[in-house]
Amino acid sequence: MQYDYKEKEVKINRREFLGFIGVLTAAIWSGLYAVTDVFVDRTKYIKMRTAGLYQDDEKQAARQSHKNKSLMNMYKSLNFSPTSPLAEELFHTHYIDRSVL
């Protein structure tokens, strides 16, 4: 009996093979990276800084802006009040249309 088994011809060339491996590697790596999201909280430093500010809030004797005595003294000593004409001049502004500049 004659042995007539013939191996299937490879339909993929070297370049395609490398491309395929490249894509596969990228997929595996980005998959692995995505999995780290489960363990690593990438917003942790934001939460820690925010906690620092809330800690500062709770430390203060006064926690509402209208209880800032020095601020109220400033309004008194320059003889004006919020949204008065002098306040408009110093503390208010207007906005421009930047799409036409």
Place this chain on the structure above:
Amino acid sequence: MSKSYQKNELDSIIKIDEQKCKGCDTCTAFCPADAIDGAYGAVHKIDSSRCLQCGQCLINCPFGAIDDTVDAVDLVMSKLKDGKTTVVATIAPAVRVALGEEFGMEPGKLVTEQMYGALKEAGFKIMDVNFAADNTIMEEGTELVHKIQKYVLGMDSHEELGPLPQFTSCCPAWVRYMELYSPTLRKHLSSAKSPQGMAGPVAKIYGASEIWKVAPESIFCVGIYPCTAKKMEASRPEFTAAADYWKKRGHTATYQDTDVVLTTRDLARLLKKLNIDITNVKPAEEKDNPLAEYTGAGTIFGATGGVMEAALRTAYFVLTGEELSQLKYEPVRGLKEVKKADVPIKLKNSGKEITLKVAVVHGTKNVEPLLEEVKDGKSPYHFIEVMNCPGGCVNGGGQPINPMGTSWTGKFKAFLPW
């Protein structure tokens, strides 16, 4: 001058270094304004006319390829040395919880006293932007209360008032976004300036005449912010209120309200150049300095929801005549992209009950659906806070970079061969 900037405004603050850019495309995902051009794998470039100068790309670039090109550190050092100038440091809330990171402390460490101490050692006079944040609440909150009285309660008003909903105007990147991409809605922005916009006039008018007793022209106002967009905001031609005020009183000089801006990173660099280490500096309290007095409401401006919470604490008092029994307002805290809340308010004179509807957005891209509602006249809100950077100013583009591994290459450095 690049398009979309006024004369003398700083543009192109944020730049990508062509030599260092690997074309990884990380930055485009963080850009709130689609201002970065470049295909995956190719060198990227920022279109300054679209850019908000927020610096989110800079703090998130895994290769450190993006730079803040406006550097005032040497100028500030020369002003500190010249002996004729009163150099005032105005310091934003979010700086005090991040400056420590540049000196090896853990993120979020509150270093207010060490920071004051270091600034005094360097020769600065101190004004806290938290004072100006309280000032902003008084102006912006009063404006909001007047709008509610006019549009919700139908009371007479002779003031010129913008429409509801009112948007916050504290964040310069967000303000630029509104002015550039939704200019028809800009009347919805609070007319109150940002805390930086108020800090300058306070320092150069009240500070000059009452606190430091010096000529306003001799004050050099240095803004210290967690933000690169503040550099652009400080250069706005409208922000010359102090000079305009003094011109009406016989002075002639022209200057900006805030002369230069340093980011948290810039400040750390300046202190290091002067050999000042905040980990072993004599802490200072500034108890006798009126311009360093601030309330808890002023300090939470640096986090998403903070401006809203601060405004509610005061607006509630003005409308109801009573203080809030519980100051901590959970619904506006946290990192959810859009936070919404209904605040029941019982008016002090009539006893009538109204519901104040508020929304808080961080990450400017998330504001688009809310802007659409406003455009269609269907917005249910009275007051909307927007901060450009995810998490608010604590995560601003001028903050220390990558304290615990936002950069993914950092994680693999340990076993990469190069």
